[in-house]
Amino acid sequence: MDELIEKLKIQIIEQLNLEDMEPEDINAKEPLFGEGLGLDSIDALELIVLMEKEYGIKIQNPKDGQKIFRSIETMASYIQMNQK
């Protein structure tokens, strides 16, 4: 799990162009949207692409994204549960 969380941090920084940010700056429990990392709606869509591209997981309903992308931790546990 910890390994997956670290990998996700790096992928998110790269995919979402979070310049000036290092993996250690991101708290895995912190909200990704709103206050936390301050991501927006296009970032949410980009995370859906990331899930499919890197982990082969298709999120059909964008509304599910709200739960899955609450934090890096929720993302990681979703990946563990759904990855074939």
Next chain:
Amino acid sequence: MAYFIADNIISSLGFTTVENFNSLLSGDIGIEKMEDADIYPGPFLASTIDKTRLENEFRLLAHKYSNFSKFTVLEKLMILSIDDALSQCQPDVKSDKTAFIFSTTKGNIDLLDKSKKDEFGPDRHLLWKMAEEISNFFGNPNKAICISNACISGVLALNTAAMYINAGQYETIVVCGGDLVSRFVVSGFMSFLSLSDEPCKPFDKDRKGLSLGEAAGTIILSEKPSASKQGIKFMGGATANDANHISGPSRTGEGSYIAIKKALFEAGMRTDQIDHISAHGTATPYNDEMESIAIARHNLQKAATNGIKGSVGHTLGAAGIIETAILLEEMRNNTVLKTSGYKNHGVGEQINVSTENSGLELNTCLKMASGFGGSNAALILQKI
């Protein structure tokens, strides 16, 4: 004064404005389920043009013109569209008092595909080049003007044409818009999760996003009204930016509200003079909600409002042109078309979305448009 003297629409519903209008009157829907791996790996919905008819009609047109060279699919559509509009009013296209304004978001974007790359030379995918090829075909001496401002391109091009005519710079301006359903655009909107899996439902409670369409449309504006058609003039037009988000519309309808306010100011009119609104109505949750707010902020809830994207889809750079051409036809027929796809009211404000075709004396109408980049546009037309 600038007058609307001729128009054409080429879409899934037909090759003239009248064909399209009649098809809309009968409630036809041109959006269909498609499977075309060249455009998208899975099934998708789109409103597309009959390409066999395009080739046939284009061959017929060849007899009328001498300077024939090779044209892309979109250029053929736009040439056919312009040719039909010109045939209704015969302006002197070879005069420097006639100008061409083009409106497109992606133009010949299908040429980026490797298989088509070398067919048309190195710069044919550039929008100014496409505009130049078409205006050269008609022998117009002025440099073609090309506007690419997302989904407000068409309305912005019409506003711009009227402004230049009002300033006395040109006697006639041919405004032509066009965009294709391409792999580029379909996959982009897919990645935005904004495509509906059924024909789109503007302003409906169950709307799930937009449907894409392809079209070419032409409207000719002139300093003199048409001798044969009901005279309709440009009263006011404006654009405004939400200054809020590059893809999401403003939650308060800010830019759209300002664009309508400024168009009314130029027209010297009050909102209670507006008989009918042709909305942008993409059927994405946010766009339609935003438009309803902008309409309500102007106290225009009672004005009969409709949109045609539930039938022809969102035709991007052509949308503002073909939807205005339909609006002109509605005015000539004193008919408000029903909004295809709309059943149950699904926006926060109680705006008056049309559910049936209905007869209504239409003197003054408003066209709205909004798009990526926070852009919004409004245009007010009136019978003379």
Next chain:
Amino acid sequence: MGKLFINKYCHIKNNKVFLDGKLVFSDDEVHDIKPFLKSVYRFLKPAYNKFFKMDEISKLAYLCSEYLLQDVDLSAFNKDDIAIVLSNSDSTSITDQNHQNSISKEGGFFPSPSIFVYTLPNIMIGEISIRHKLKGENAFFIVENFDAGLLTNHINNLYLTRKAKVFIAGWVNINNDSYEAFLFLLSPCGKKYNKGEIEKVYNQHKYI
């Protein structure tokens, strides 16, 4: 009706930034637009994180507008009276190609929404509008070469029809060979302005 005046202009090309004709920044160490734009950002320090989300052409347009509007007080004007009129020849061709690469039949099919959204040239206008809360008239023209006549004609018309009072206008282009941004600010107060004047200041850096 009064007249419009040219208040300021900024030109970015070949790793150099000129403000009102004077060189204000250059970086000879970098050989590509990407690191150059980053280098300009580091120098300006606008603390605007959205910058990193933009594609290259929006970054270029944004930085040029940042220079143009630095220390400019537009508070006397309504936000919806400030128009942005831009132009270029290549639209968003570099980003178009990026999107195209992500949907090629040979490679994987993973279109990216954050790339696709930048395949419209007026997104540059959107980015400048968001940064400075500008809500006025917009227009993006695609034209083979920088055309002062086209821009000044459109601007004069908007001004005379009272649709805008202040204008941020110019040219922002990137293709495989070069990049260039040239923006100017016009308002009803300041120095004289006409097509010839715009051409003159644009051509100042023709051979750089």
